[in-house]
Protein backbone atom coordinates (compact mmCIF):
# COMPACT_ATOMS: atom_id res chain seq x y z
CA UNK A 1 0.00 0.00 0.00
CA UNK A 2 1.32 3.41 -0.84
CA UNK A 3 1.71 5.93 1.94
CA UNK A 4 -0.67 8.24 0.06
CA UNK A 5 -3.47 5.71 0.37
CA UNK A 6 -2.79 5.25 4.07
CA UNK A 7 -3.18 8.95 4.67
CA UNK A 8 -6.45 8.96 2.81
CA UNK A 9 -5.02 11.04 -0.02
CA UNK A 10 -6.02 10.02 -3.52
CA UNK A 11 -3.37 7.82 -5.10
CA UNK A 12 -1.46 9.02 -8.14
CA UNK A 13 -3.45 6.65 -10.37
CA UNK A 14 -6.68 8.01 -9.09
CA UNK A 15 -5.63 11.64 -9.46
CA UNK A 16 -4.52 10.93 -13.00
CA UNK A 17 -7.84 9.30 -13.70
CA UNK A 18 -9.72 12.32 -12.35
CA UNK A 19 -7.57 14.63 -14.47
CA UNK A 20 -8.15 12.56 -17.56
CA UNK A 21 -11.86 12.66 -16.99
CA UNK A 22 -11.89 16.45 -16.79
CA UNK A 23 -9.72 16.65 -19.92
CA UNK A 24 -12.12 14.40 -21.84
CA UNK A 25 -14.94 16.70 -20.84
CA UNK A 26 -13.03 19.81 -21.87
CA UNK A 27 -12.12 18.30 -25.22
CA UNK A 28 -15.82 17.83 -25.89
CA UNK A 29 -16.25 21.59 -25.64
CA UNK A 30 -13.70 22.13 -28.39
CA UNK A 31 -14.74 24.84 -30.78
CA UNK A 32 -18.11 25.25 -29.14
CA UNK A 33 -17.25 28.42 -27.28
CA UNK A 34 -16.58 31.88 -28.54
CA UNK A 35 -13.55 32.54 -26.36
CA UNK A 36 -12.27 30.07 -23.84
CA UNK A 37 -9.57 30.98 -21.35
CA UNK A 38 -6.87 28.64 -20.03
CA UNK A 39 -4.22 29.59 -17.49
CA UNK A 40 -1.24 27.43 -16.48
CA UNK A 41 0.34 28.64 -13.24
CA UNK A 42 3.68 27.19 -12.04
CA UNK A 43 4.05 26.73 -8.27
CA UNK A 44 6.69 29.46 -7.98
CA UNK A 45 4.43 32.13 -9.47
CA UNK A 46 2.83 34.47 -6.95
CA UNK A 47 -0.96 34.38 -6.98
CA UNK A 48 -1.04 38.18 -6.74
CA UNK A 49 0.91 38.39 -10.04
CA UNK A 50 -1.63 36.13 -11.68
CA UNK A 51 -4.52 38.21 -10.36
CA UNK A 52 -2.83 41.33 -11.75
CA UNK A 53 -2.43 39.63 -15.13
CA UNK A 54 -6.07 38.52 -15.21
CA UNK A 55 -7.24 42.02 -14.21
CA UNK A 56 -5.19 43.48 -17.06
CA UNK A 57 -6.70 41.02 -19.55
CA UNK A 58 -10.15 41.88 -18.24
CA UNK A 59 -9.68 45.57 -18.93
CA UNK A 60 -8.17 44.89 -22.38
CA UNK A 61 -11.17 42.69 -23.19
CA UNK A 62 -13.37 45.78 -23.04
CA UNK A 63 -12.00 46.59 -26.52
CA UNK A 64 -13.52 43.46 -28.04
CA UNK A 65 -16.13 44.64 -30.55
CA UNK A 66 -18.62 41.78 -30.38
CA UNK A 67 -20.67 42.24 -27.25
CA UNK A 68 -21.26 38.50 -26.93
CA UNK A 69 -17.56 37.66 -27.09
CA UNK A 70 -16.62 40.56 -24.81
CA UNK A 71 -19.09 39.44 -22.15
CA UNK A 72 -18.00 35.82 -22.47
CA UNK A 73 -14.32 36.66 -22.01
CA UNK A 74 -14.92 39.03 -19.14
CA UNK A 75 -17.18 36.52 -17.37
CA UNK A 76 -14.52 33.84 -17.75
CA UNK A 77 -11.86 36.15 -16.32
CA UNK A 78 -14.08 37.14 -13.39
CA UNK A 79 -14.71 33.49 -12.64
CA UNK A 80 -10.95 32.80 -12.72
CA UNK A 81 -10.30 35.68 -10.31
CA UNK A 82 -12.92 34.25 -7.95
CA UNK A 83 -11.16 30.89 -7.97
CA UNK A 84 -7.78 32.46 -7.32
CA UNK A 85 -9.08 33.85 -4.02
CA UNK A 86 -8.90 30.35 -2.55
CA UNK A 87 -5.12 30.38 -2.71
CA UNK A 88 -2.57 32.08 -0.48
CA UNK A 89 0.68 33.46 -1.74
CA UNK A 90 1.63 30.56 -4.03
CA UNK A 91 -0.23 27.75 -5.78
CA UNK A 92 0.06 24.19 -4.39
CA UNK A 93 2.93 21.90 -5.50
CA UNK A 94 3.34 21.55 -9.27
CA UNK A 95 0.96 24.47 -9.82
CA UNK A 96 -2.60 24.85 -11.02
CA UNK A 97 -4.44 24.97 -14.32
CA UNK A 98 -7.70 26.87 -14.69
CA UNK A 99 -10.11 26.53 -17.59
CA UNK A 100 -13.00 28.92 -17.93
CA UNK A 101 -15.42 29.97 -20.63
CA UNK A 102 -18.91 30.00 -22.05
CA UNK A 103 -19.50 26.74 -23.91
CA UNK A 104 -22.28 25.57 -26.14
CA UNK A 105 -24.71 23.59 -24.01
CA UNK A 106 -27.02 22.67 -26.91
CA UNK A 107 -30.09 24.33 -28.35
CA UNK A 108 -28.29 27.60 -28.98
CA UNK A 109 -27.68 28.05 -25.25
CA UNK A 110 -24.35 28.68 -23.62
CA UNK A 111 -23.17 27.75 -20.18
CA UNK A 112 -20.24 29.05 -18.11
CA UNK A 113 -17.80 26.29 -17.24
CA UNK A 114 -14.88 26.74 -14.86
CA UNK A 115 -12.56 23.86 -13.95
CA UNK A 116 -9.56 24.01 -11.67
CA UNK A 117 -6.96 21.26 -11.68
CA UNK A 118 -4.49 21.36 -8.80
CA UNK A 119 -1.10 19.70 -8.57
CA UNK A 120 -0.75 17.98 -11.93
CA UNK A 121 1.51 14.89 -12.04
CA UNK A 122 4.44 17.00 -13.22
CA UNK A 123 5.44 20.57 -12.45
CA UNK A 124 4.08 23.23 -14.77
CA UNK A 125 7.15 24.76 -16.36
CA UNK A 126 6.00 28.25 -17.23
CA UNK A 127 3.10 30.63 -16.88
CA UNK A 128 0.74 30.54 -19.85
CA UNK A 129 -2.29 32.61 -20.62
CA UNK A 130 -4.32 31.25 -23.53
CA UNK A 131 -7.55 32.70 -24.94
CA UNK A 132 -8.89 30.88 -28.00
CA UNK A 133 -11.84 28.97 -29.41
CA UNK A 134 -10.75 25.88 -27.49
CA UNK A 135 -9.20 25.09 -24.15
CA UNK A 136 -5.46 24.48 -24.08
CA UNK A 137 -5.34 20.90 -22.84
CA UNK A 138 -2.28 19.53 -24.65
CA UNK A 139 0.36 20.24 -21.97
CA UNK A 140 -1.75 18.36 -19.43
CA UNK A 141 -2.51 15.55 -21.89
CA UNK A 142 1.22 15.07 -22.31
CA UNK A 143 1.58 14.64 -18.56
CA UNK A 144 -1.31 12.14 -18.48
CA UNK A 145 0.08 9.87 -21.17
CA UNK A 146 3.24 9.75 -19.11
CA UNK A 147 3.53 6.02 -18.99
CA UNK A 148 7.14 5.45 -18.51
CA UNK A 149 10.63 6.50 -17.73
CA UNK A 150 13.36 5.82 -20.28
CA UNK A 151 17.07 6.52 -20.02
CA UNK A 152 18.67 8.24 -22.99
CA UNK A 153 22.31 8.15 -24.04
CA UNK A 154 23.75 9.68 -27.19
CA UNK A 155 27.45 9.61 -27.93
CA UNK A 156 30.17 9.78 -30.49
CA UNK A 157 33.88 9.98 -29.80
CA UNK A 158 33.78 13.71 -29.19
CA UNK A 159 30.77 14.33 -27.00
CA UNK A 160 27.95 12.64 -25.16
CA UNK A 161 24.66 13.56 -23.54
CA UNK A 162 22.52 11.64 -21.12
CA UNK A 163 19.00 12.36 -19.97
CA UNK A 164 15.49 11.09 -19.51
CA UNK A 165 12.40 10.57 -21.53
CA UNK A 166 9.55 11.09 -19.08
CA UNK A 167 6.31 10.31 -20.85
CA UNK A 168 6.64 12.53 -23.91
CA UNK A 169 9.07 14.97 -22.40
CA UNK A 170 12.80 14.83 -23.04
CA UNK A 171 14.89 16.02 -20.15
CA UNK A 172 18.60 16.53 -20.89
CA UNK A 173 20.65 16.08 -17.71
CA UNK A 174 24.40 15.90 -18.28
CA UNK A 175 26.93 16.17 -21.04
CA UNK A 176 30.60 15.40 -21.54
CA UNK A 177 33.14 16.10 -24.21
CA UNK A 178 36.27 14.14 -24.90
CA UNK A 179 39.92 14.80 -25.52
CA UNK A 180 40.05 12.07 -28.13
CA UNK A 181 42.41 13.34 -30.81
CA UNK A 182 41.21 13.46 -34.40
CA UNK A 183 42.37 10.90 -36.94
CA UNK A 184 45.19 13.10 -38.19
CA UNK A 185 48.36 12.60 -36.21
CA UNK A 186 50.84 15.35 -35.70
CA UNK A 187 54.14 15.19 -37.56
CA UNK A 188 56.89 13.27 -35.81
CA UNK A 189 54.56 11.04 -33.82
CA UNK A 190 54.82 7.35 -34.57
CA UNK A 191 51.69 5.91 -36.16
CA UNK A 192 51.60 3.08 -33.65
CA UNK A 193 51.96 5.28 -30.63
CA UNK A 194 49.35 7.65 -32.01
CA UNK A 195 46.87 4.80 -32.54
CA UNK A 196 47.45 3.47 -29.04
CA UNK A 197 46.94 6.87 -27.41
CA UNK A 198 43.85 7.41 -29.44
CA UNK A 199 42.35 4.05 -28.40
CA UNK A 200 43.17 4.82 -24.80
CA UNK A 201 41.46 8.17 -25.03
CA UNK A 202 38.40 6.57 -26.61
CA UNK A 203 38.29 3.94 -23.87
CA UNK A 204 38.57 6.64 -21.20
CA UNK A 205 35.80 8.60 -22.77
CA UNK A 206 33.47 5.59 -22.96
CA UNK A 207 34.18 4.97 -19.28
CA UNK A 208 33.35 8.57 -18.50
CA UNK A 209 30.06 8.40 -20.42
CA UNK A 210 29.14 5.12 -18.72
CA UNK A 211 29.96 6.67 -15.34
CA UNK A 212 27.69 9.58 -16.15
CA UNK A 213 24.84 7.24 -17.17
CA UNK A 214 25.41 4.98 -14.13
CA UNK A 215 25.31 7.95 -11.74
CA UNK A 216 22.04 9.06 -13.21
CA UNK A 217 20.28 5.78 -13.83
CA UNK A 218 21.44 3.00 -11.49
CA UNK A 219 19.37 4.31 -8.57
CA UNK A 220 16.32 4.47 -10.81
CA UNK A 221 16.88 1.11 -12.50
CA UNK A 222 13.71 -0.41 -11.05
CA UNK A 223 11.57 2.43 -12.41
CA UNK A 224 13.17 2.52 -15.83
CA UNK A 225 11.27 0.85 -18.62
CA UNK A 226 14.21 0.85 -20.95
CA UNK A 227 17.36 2.58 -22.11
CA UNK A 228 17.89 3.94 -25.60
CA UNK A 229 21.37 4.46 -27.01
CA UNK A 230 22.05 6.64 -30.03
CA UNK A 231 24.98 7.84 -32.06
CA UNK A 232 26.83 7.16 -35.26
CA UNK A 233 28.23 3.74 -36.10
CA UNK A 234 30.39 2.21 -34.85
CA UNK A 235 30.60 4.35 -31.70
CA UNK A 236 27.38 3.24 -30.07
CA UNK A 237 28.14 -0.39 -30.92
CA UNK A 238 31.63 -0.18 -29.45
CA UNK A 239 30.17 1.43 -26.36
CA UNK A 240 27.53 -1.27 -25.88
CA UNK A 241 29.70 -4.22 -26.89
CA UNK A 242 32.45 -3.06 -24.56
CA UNK A 243 30.20 -3.53 -21.50
CA UNK A 244 31.00 -0.11 -20.17
CA UNK A 245 27.56 0.35 -18.64
CA UNK A 246 26.58 -1.08 -15.26
CA UNK A 247 25.36 -4.62 -16.03
CA UNK A 248 21.83 -3.91 -14.79
CA UNK A 249 21.60 -0.91 -17.07
CA UNK A 250 23.04 -2.93 -19.93
CA UNK A 251 20.14 -5.39 -19.48
CA UNK A 252 17.71 -2.49 -19.80
CA UNK A 253 18.93 -1.38 -23.23
CA UNK A 254 15.98 -1.85 -25.58
CA UNK A 255 17.53 -0.49 -28.72
CA UNK A 256 20.35 1.37 -30.42
CA UNK A 257 19.69 3.92 -33.10
CA UNK A 258 21.58 5.96 -35.69
CA UNK A 259 21.56 9.56 -34.63
CA UNK A 260 23.62 12.24 -36.36
CA UNK A 261 23.93 14.70 -33.49
CA UNK A 262 25.18 13.96 -30.02
CA UNK A 263 24.51 17.32 -28.40
CA UNK A 264 21.26 17.90 -26.50
CA UNK A 265 19.29 17.88 -29.75
CA UNK A 266 20.58 14.34 -30.28
CA UNK A 267 18.46 13.22 -27.33
CA UNK A 268 15.36 14.44 -29.17
CA UNK A 269 16.52 12.77 -32.40
CA UNK A 270 17.03 9.55 -30.46
CA UNK A 271 13.44 9.60 -29.20
CA UNK A 272 12.18 10.24 -32.75
CA UNK A 273 14.27 7.40 -34.13
CA UNK A 274 12.97 5.05 -31.43
CA UNK A 275 9.30 5.95 -31.86
CA UNK A 276 8.21 2.49 -33.00
CA UNK A 277 10.03 0.71 -30.22
CA UNK A 278 8.56 3.17 -27.71
CA UNK A 279 5.02 2.64 -28.98
CA UNK A 280 5.45 -1.12 -28.56
CA UNK A 281 6.94 -0.61 -25.15
CA UNK A 282 4.01 1.48 -24.03
CA UNK A 283 1.51 -1.35 -24.39
CA UNK A 284 4.06 -4.00 -23.36
CA UNK A 285 3.32 -3.67 -19.65
CA UNK A 286 -0.42 -3.74 -20.31
CA UNK A 287 0.09 -6.83 -22.47
CA UNK A 288 1.93 -8.62 -19.70
CA UNK A 289 -0.84 -7.83 -17.20
CA UNK A 290 -3.50 -9.19 -19.52
CA UNK A 291 -1.49 -12.29 -20.34
CA UNK A 292 -1.15 -13.02 -16.65
CA UNK A 293 -4.87 -12.49 -16.20
CA UNK A 294 -5.77 -14.90 -19.01
CA UNK A 295 -3.30 -17.47 -17.76
CA UNK A 296 -4.95 -17.36 -14.34
CA UNK A 297 -8.36 -17.49 -15.92
CA UNK A 298 -7.60 -20.58 -17.98
CA UNK A 299 -5.36 -22.61 -15.72
CA UNK A 300 -6.17 -21.56 -12.22
CA UNK A 301 -8.80 -19.78 -10.24
CA UNK A 302 -6.89 -16.65 -9.37
CA UNK A 303 -8.81 -14.41 -11.74
CA UNK A 304 -11.96 -12.36 -11.40
CA UNK A 305 -13.89 -10.26 -13.88
CA UNK A 306 -17.01 -8.18 -14.36
CA UNK A 307 -18.06 -5.38 -12.06
CA UNK A 308 -19.96 -7.29 -9.35
CA UNK A 309 -17.63 -10.24 -8.99
CA UNK A 310 -14.53 -8.09 -9.00
CA UNK A 311 -16.10 -5.70 -6.50
CA UNK A 312 -16.90 -8.57 -4.11
CA UNK A 313 -13.36 -9.85 -4.35
CA UNK A 314 -12.01 -6.35 -3.81
CA UNK A 315 -14.05 -5.92 -0.65
CA UNK A 316 -12.72 -9.25 0.66
CA UNK A 317 -9.23 -7.93 0.09
CA UNK A 318 -8.36 -10.82 -2.20
CA UNK A 319 -7.47 -8.81 -5.29
CA UNK A 320 -3.79 -8.26 -5.88
CA UNK A 321 -4.14 -6.13 -9.00
CA UNK A 322 -7.27 -4.45 -10.29
CA UNK A 323 -7.30 -4.15 -14.09
CA UNK A 324 -9.45 -1.35 -15.49
CA UNK A 325 -9.89 -0.54 -19.15
CA UNK A 326 -8.83 2.96 -20.13
CA UNK A 327 -12.03 3.16 -22.17
CA UNK A 328 -14.31 2.50 -19.23
CA UNK A 329 -16.78 5.38 -18.98
CA UNK A 330 -19.65 4.09 -16.88
CA UNK A 331 -21.43 5.05 -13.69
CA UNK A 332 -22.65 2.69 -11.01
CA UNK A 333 -25.99 3.40 -9.34
CA UNK A 334 -26.97 1.86 -6.03
CA UNK A 335 -30.62 0.94 -5.41
CA UNK A 336 -32.31 -0.28 -2.29
CA UNK A 337 -35.63 -2.02 -2.82
CA UNK A 338 -38.52 -1.75 -0.30
CA UNK A 339 -37.48 -5.15 1.09
CA UNK A 340 -34.03 -3.87 1.89
CA UNK A 341 -32.10 -5.59 -0.91
CA UNK A 342 -29.18 -3.50 -2.09
CA UNK A 343 -28.29 -3.87 -5.75
CA UNK A 344 -26.23 -1.96 -8.25
CA UNK A 345 -26.64 -1.20 -11.91
CA UNK A 346 -24.06 0.00 -14.44
CA UNK A 347 -25.10 2.84 -16.75
CA UNK A 348 -23.16 4.71 -19.41
CA UNK A 349 -21.79 8.00 -18.12
CA UNK A 350 -24.09 10.45 -19.89
CA UNK A 351 -27.22 8.30 -19.85
CA UNK A 352 -30.11 8.99 -17.49
CA UNK A 353 -30.80 6.93 -14.39
CA UNK A 354 -33.17 4.01 -15.16
CA UNK A 355 -35.77 2.36 -12.92
CA UNK A 356 -34.40 -0.80 -11.34
CA UNK A 357 -36.09 -4.13 -10.89
CA UNK A 358 -34.79 -5.97 -7.83
CA UNK A 359 -33.38 -9.32 -8.89
CA UNK A 360 -34.06 -10.74 -5.47
CA UNK A 361 -37.78 -9.97 -5.13
CA UNK A 362 -38.85 -8.28 -8.39
CA UNK A 363 -39.86 -5.04 -6.64
CA UNK A 364 -39.24 -2.00 -8.84
CA UNK A 365 -37.25 0.94 -7.53
CA UNK A 366 -38.11 4.20 -9.26
CA UNK A 367 -35.28 6.14 -10.86
CA UNK A 368 -36.18 9.03 -8.56
CA UNK A 369 -35.51 6.79 -5.54
CA UNK A 370 -32.14 5.61 -6.80
CA UNK A 371 -29.28 6.00 -4.36
CA UNK A 372 -25.80 7.30 -5.00
CA UNK A 373 -24.54 7.52 -8.58
CA UNK A 374 -20.78 7.24 -8.88
CA UNK A 375 -18.15 6.84 -11.54
CA UNK A 376 -17.33 3.10 -11.79
CA UNK A 377 -13.60 3.66 -11.87
CA UNK A 378 -13.61 5.95 -8.83
CA UNK A 379 -15.91 3.58 -6.96
CA UNK A 380 -13.58 0.61 -7.53
CA UNK A 381 -10.34 2.49 -6.96
CA UNK A 382 -11.62 3.72 -3.63
CA UNK A 383 -12.20 0.16 -2.42
CA UNK A 384 -8.88 -0.92 -3.92
CA UNK A 385 -7.02 1.77 -2.00
CA UNK A 386 -8.60 0.75 1.28
CA UNK A 387 -7.54 -2.85 0.71
CA UNK A 388 -4.04 -2.19 -0.54
CA UNK A 389 -4.85 -3.35 -4.06
CA UNK A 390 -2.83 -1.94 -6.93
CA UNK A 391 -4.77 -0.50 -9.86
CA UNK A 392 -3.60 -0.82 -13.47
CA UNK A 393 -5.17 0.97 -16.40
CA UNK A 394 -5.12 -1.15 -19.54
CA UNK A 395 -5.18 0.41 -22.99
CA UNK A 396 -7.42 -0.95 -25.75
CA UNK A 397 -4.63 -0.66 -28.32
CA UNK A 398 -4.08 -4.44 -28.43
CA UNK A 399 -6.31 -7.48 -28.74
CA UNK A 400 -6.44 -8.62 -25.13
CA UNK A 401 -6.91 -5.02 -24.02
CA UNK A 402 -9.94 -4.79 -26.29
CA UNK A 403 -11.24 -8.05 -24.84
CA UNK A 404 -11.03 -6.61 -21.33
CA UNK A 405 -13.35 -3.84 -22.45
CA UNK A 406 -15.69 -5.83 -24.70
CA UNK A 407 -15.91 -9.21 -22.99
CA UNK A 408 -15.40 -8.31 -19.32
CA UNK A 409 -17.05 -4.91 -19.08
CA UNK A 410 -13.69 -3.20 -18.61
CA UNK A 411 -13.17 -4.63 -15.11
CA UNK A 412 -11.02 -7.59 -14.05
CA UNK A 413 -8.58 -8.60 -11.36
CA UNK A 414 -5.71 -10.91 -10.58
CA UNK A 415 -6.27 -12.49 -7.15
CA UNK A 416 -3.84 -13.07 -4.31
CA UNK A 417 -5.53 -16.42 -3.63
CA UNK A 418 -8.49 -18.36 -4.94
CA UNK A 419 -11.77 -17.34 -3.32
CA UNK A 420 -14.41 -19.29 -5.21
CA UNK A 421 -16.43 -16.09 -5.60
Ligand SMILES: [Zn+2]
Pocket residue numbers: 337338339340341358359360361362363
Ligand atom coordinates in the same frame (compact mmCIF):
# COMPACT_ATOMS: atom_id res chain seq x y z
ZN1 LIG B 1 -35.68 -6.71 -3.32
